[in-house]
Amino acid sequence: MLAAVLLIGISCCKKITGNNGDKAENQQNKSLYQTNWILTKVGSKKVVREQDKKPVTLLLDAESKNASGHAGCNRFNGQIKETKDGISFGTIASTKMMCPAADMSLEESYFRALEKVNNYLITGNELQLRKGETILLVFTAVE
DSSP, X not given: OHHHHHHHHHHTEEEXXXXXXXXXXXXXXXXXXXXXXXXXXXXXXXXXXXTTSOOOEEEEETTTTEEEEEXXXXXXXXXXXXXXXXXXXXXXXXXXXXXXXXXXXXXXXXXXXXXXXXXXXXXXXXXXXXXXXXXXXXXXXXX
């Protein structure tokens, strides 16, 4: 039990080096679950949304193992599968509204990337969904 508590305590924090290189502080990592995540990158491409557009989001529910959010045009939901190496996403269902071509393209890229995910990394308030070492999607936590 003590080992589990120590392991959780060690894995929850990340060491941050200050600008002067000799100052360090601890930053609490956000939880994968029950955190509102906003998409900031697909691969290495930054996601830029007009102010009047809804952000692309992801919310993972630990109890139901459900993923949901807004994909740029449509709302979606699907199942999360926990694996020994991380997570993957099951079939994604979404509404079928027509949107401008740029929104549809972003949504298609988002769904294609979710299908490939097999692990993740959380550092502070950033979530990376990955396939192996390849970063597929990058999110920022919002309050």
